[in-house]
Amino acid sequence: MTVPGIIYLFINNYIPMYGVILAFKDYNYVDGIWGSAWSGLDNFKFLFNTEDAYIITRNTLLYNTVFILLNLILSVLIALLINEIKDKVISRFYQSTFLLPHIISMVVVAYLVFSFLNAENGLVNRLLFKWFSMDGISWYGEPKYWPYVLVIVNAWKNAGYLSIIYFASIIGIDKEYYEAATIDGASKWKQMTRITIPLIMPVIVTMTLLAVSTILRSDFGLFYQVPMNTGALIPTTQTIDTFVYRAMLQSGDIGMSTAAGFYQSVICFFLILIANAAVRRINKQSALF
Amino acid sequence: MIHLFFWCFTIISLVPFILIFMVSISSEDSILQKGFSLFPNEISFEAYKFLFNDFSEIARAYGVTIIATLIGTVVSLLITALFAYPLSRPSLPFRRTLSFYIFFTMLFGGGLAPWYITYVNMLGIKNTIFSMIIPNLLLSAFNVLLMRSFFSTTIPETVIESATIDGASEITIFFKIVVPLSLPIMATIGLFNTLAYWNDWYNCMLFIDKPDLYNIQYLMTKTLTNIQYLLMKSNSSAQVGELLAKMPRESVRMALAIVGVAPLLFAYPFFQKYYISGITSGAVKG
Numbered sequence: 001m002t003v004p005g006i007i008y009l010f011i012n013n014y015i016p017m018y019g020v021i022l023a024f025k026d027y028n029y030v031d032g033i034w035g036s037a038w039s040g041l042d043n044f045k046f047l048f049n050t051e052d053a054y055i056i057t058r059n060t061l062l063y064n065t066v067f068i069l070l071n072l073i074l075s076v077l078i079a080l081l082i083n084e085i086k087d088k089v090i091s092r093f094y095q096s097t098f099l100l101p102h103i104i105s106m107v108v109v110a111y112l113v114f115s116f117l118n119a120e121n122g123l124v125n126r127l128l129f130k131w132f133s134m135d136g137i138s139w140y141g142e143p144k145y146w147p148y149v150l151v152i153v154n155a156w157k158n159a160g161y162l163s164i165i166y167f168a169s170i171i172g173i174d175k176e177y178y179e180a181a182t183i184d185g186a187s188k189w190k191q192m193t194r195i196t197i198p199l200i201m202p203v204i205v206t207m208t209l210l211a212v213s214t215i216l217r218s219d220f221g222l223f224y225q226v227p228m229n230t231g232a233l234i235p236t237t238q239t240i241d242t243f244v245y246r247a248m249l250q251s252g253d254i255g256m257s258t259a260a261g262f263y264q265s266v267i268c269f270f271l272i273l274i275a276n277a278a279v280r281r282i283n284k285q286s287a288l289f
Numbered sequence: 290m291i292h293l294f295f296w297c298f299t300i301i302s303l304v305p306f307i308l309i310f311m312v313s314i315s316s317e318d319s320i321l322q323k324g325f326s327l328f329p330n331e332i333s334f335e336a337y338k339f340l341f342n343d344f345s346e347i348a349r350a351y352g353v354t355i356i357a358t359l360i361g362t363v364v365s366l367l368i369t370a371l372f373a374y375p376l377s378r379p380s381l382p383f384r385r386t387l388s389f390y391i392f393f394t395m396l397f398g399g400g401l402a403p404w405y406i407t408y409v410n411m412l413g414i415k416n417t418i419f420s421m422i423i424p425n426l427l428l429s430a431f432n433v434l435l436m437r438s439f440f441s442t443t444i445p446e447t448v449i450e451s452a453t454i455d456g457a458s459e460i461t462i463f464f465k466i467v468v469p470l471s472l473p474i475m476a477t478i479g480l481f482n483t484l485a486y487w488n489d490w491y492n493c494m495l496f497i498d499k500p501d502l503y504n505i506q507y508l509m510t511k512t513l514t515n516i517q518y519l520l521m522k523s524n525s526s527a528q529v530g531e532l533l534a535k536m537p538r539e540s541v542r543m544a545l546a547i548v549g550v551a552p553l554l555f556a557y558p559f560f561q562k563y564y565i566s567g568i569t570s571g572a573v574k575g
Contacts, residue, residue, distance in 0.1 A: 001459065002387065005372030008428050011407065013394040019403020033406065078298065081291050096561040097299050100306075103557065103564070104550060105488035107506045110513055111546040112305035115312060115325050121539055123308060126324035160302065161568065168569035220491065228514055241401075248402045249495075261400020269397050289392060 023262045027254040043259035052243065056260070057216070060239040063147070063223075064215045067154050072208060074155055075162035076200075080192055082163065083170045095167070098160025106221030113153060113226050143236040146227060150237065153226055154219070162207070169203040170196055202283035213275035216240060216264050240264045306554070313337070313544040317537040325539070336540035340548060346519060347548060349501065350508040357421040357504060358486040365427050365482045366475060373433045374467055377440035378449070395430045405495060420496035421504060426485055432478050439474040440467065477567035480560055487553065509549045516542055 019033060026039040047053050078098065085091040101109075116123050117139035125136030139145060177195050186194070197204075218239035227233040238246075240260060247257035280287040304327075312325045316333035323330060340347065375381045376388060398404075404424070414420045444467055452462050468475070490506035497503060503511070511518045516538050 001371045001375050001463070004368045005428055005433070006387075006390070008368065009391065009394055009430075011412070012404070012423075012425060012428070013398065015407045015411070016399030016404035017397065019399045019407060022403055022406070032410065033403075081294060084291055085295075092562075094295050094299065095565060096557070097302050099561065099565065100302055100557065103484060103488075104553060105490060105506050107488075107490050107509045107513070108546060108550045111309060111509070111543070114513060115305065115309050115543065118325065118539075121320055121324040123325050123327075126326070156301065164565060164568060225490075225510065244401045248405065254402050254406070258400055258402040261398075261402060265398050265400055272396055 020258060020262050020265075022254060023258040025255060027258075039255065043255040044263070047256055047259050047263070053260070053263075055235070056238055056240045056243045059236070060216055060218050060241075063150065063154075063218065063239065064211075066147075066151055067158075068208060068211045068215075070151060070155050071159055071162055072204070074159040076166055076197075076204065078159065078163035079166035079170055080196060082167050083196070084188070095160075095164055099164060100160070101157045102161040106219075106225040109153060109157060109221075110225040110228060113149070114228070117149070140228065140230050141232050143233050146233055146236045150222060150226065154222060157222075165207065166200060166203065169200045173199050205282050206279050209275040209279050213272040214268060215271065216267050218242075220245065306550075309543045309546050313540055313547050315540055317540060320537075320539050333537075333540075335537045336544035339536060339541050340519075340544055347505070347508070347545070350503050350505040353418065353421070353502060354487060354504040354506070356418060357489075358483055361422045361426060361486040362479055362482045364422070366479050368428050369432050369436055369478060370468070370471075370475070371463070372428070373436035374440055374463055376433070376437045377444070379446075391430045391433055408496070415496050416499050416502060417496075418502065421489065421492050422486075424492050424496070426482075426489060426492070432481065436471075436474055436478060439471060444470055476563055477570070480563055480567060484564075505549050509545060512542060512545055519545070 022033060022036075023043055024038060024040060025033075025036045026042070027033070027036045031037075082091055082094060085094070114122070117125075119125060119136055119138050119140065122136075122139070124139075128134040129136060137145070139149070173196065177199075178191055181191050181195060218241045220241045223237050223239050223242050224245070227237045230237075241264075244257050244261045244264070247253045247260065276287055276289060308325060308327055311327050311329055312320065313336050314332050314334060315326070315329035316331040316335065319326075319330040319333075372391070376384060376391075378384075381387070408414045408420065408424055414423065448466060449462055452466055457465070488506060490504070490510055493502075493504045493507035494510070497507070508518075516536075519541070
């Protein structure tokens with residue numbers, strides 16, 4: 001029964017794992033994976049001697065740190081407030097609406113962002129002009145704005161999704177705690193900060209640790225589609241994943257691309273092990289292994 | 290107070306969609322004057338007329354997406370269930386080894402380039418429909434583990450034992466007993482798969498360079514950066530020039546976005562309930 005699955009994972013995951021030897025080779029299409037000459041650590045030396053390695057690591061780390069913090073605050077806040085809505089139908093309506101951005105593809109998101117930021121007709125530039133008589137900003141030519149744009153887009157797309165996960169764990173809390181607190185005269189605010197948040201803390205910590213463990217991976221679609229693969233924006237929108245892609249398909253440098261991917265995989269591997277060990281201590285059930 | 294706050298969030302979630310819809314039904318004049326606006330001066334369906342005038346490009350892209358989604362979802366669901374079920378049974382030999390075999394794929398990966406070369410050079414998958422079905426999307430370790438825990442908590446061991454005593458084979462047990470008992474998880478994973486296939490542009494971007502095989506998401510990607518793309522197959526250049534002059538560019542682009550996203554938005558009210566219960570059951574075990 002398991003045979004199709006085993007074969008599939010072998011092809012899709014295990015052969016490429018073996019393929020990391022390409023990081024130590026000077027790959028060319030004629031000789032293929034096996035025939036290409038060994039190049040030792042040259043690919044890594046080349047990668048870390050340029051500024052690229054530093055920039056892509058910095059970008060990936062900074063973006064993910066901000067994403068994790070902002071998404072955490074927003075989604076817990078939304079979850080706490082959804083919990084205050086007693087009408088089931090309305091609560092359900094809000095949940096579905098906030099989840100909507102999560103189900104659409106990054107291609108559609110790129111269109112939505114373009115409709116706001118397009119230099120000539122975009123809503124933002126037109127409003128800037130109308131309300132502040134400001135000249136339009138050439139959004140797709142100015143890298144300095146993109147950290148803000150991408151943070152907003154990411155929060156828009158994911159906060160609703162995460163809030164539903166937190167909301168689910170809030171519903172699981174025993175109602176008696178709140179009844180007792182109400183009898184003792186605790187305000188809503190007190191109930192949130194003293195009962196709800198402490199009780200969902202294990203879930204918050206677990207989710208956050210898991211996010212931290214993949215801090216070197218980035219959402220390729222967000223960093224590639226949303227800036228519309230614009231060359232001018234690369235300084236602030238290049239992450240490890242877009243670098244790996246561009247090195248492979250745009251510059252054709254297979255060795256370097258594999259080396260960067262390998263560097264990312266190895267660090268992620270250790271981070272996951274550490275994060276999992278931490279999760280096990282806090283909440284054994286939530287640990288991955 | 291809370292409702293005010295939530296109305297703001299609702300508006301933030303929905304406004305971008307409304308904006309592209311309004312642009313798609315704005316007349317070109319109104320876009321020139323007011324730019325993209327939620328309240329266009331003049332409503333016009335020119336953009337949609339333009340798209341539907343020569344629908345073959347979009348229809349073909351939809352066809353590719355639908356085929357990949359249908360085959361992908363069914364095959365993926367089958368492989369996932371067939372993999373997860375034995376893992377949920379304590380009697381399976383090498384159970385721990387097999388779990389680790391799946392699990393390790395979540396911990397470590399070879400990266401894009403070796404993965405790409407495996408598919409392109411070893412399996413020759415470039416420019417075939419398989420490249421939008423097989424790579425990465427067909428089996429997710431996470432879904433296997435999700436399904437395994439569903440099987441091991443919901444399917445009573447005694448039912449399977451009594452079926453075995455009655456002489457049922459493993460395959461019969463799986464299809465006659467396990468599958469009917471597991472419809473909720475099947476629906477959830479099926480929904481996840483459908484969305485993943487429907488929304489995929491990454492495999493198409495990597496493996497397809499024949500425009501005939503573009504799926505709808507990738508056709509949209511191409512058109513966002515280059516609106517002329519829609520006219521590509523009108524092969525005489527004089528004709529392209531003429532069409533291009535007549536084309537309401539901005540509204541056509543947004544109309545394509547609406548055409549691309551509409552099926553998902555229409556289906557959303559019907560599946561949102563299952564989707565929400567799917568993510569809550571999958572994400573929070575504790």
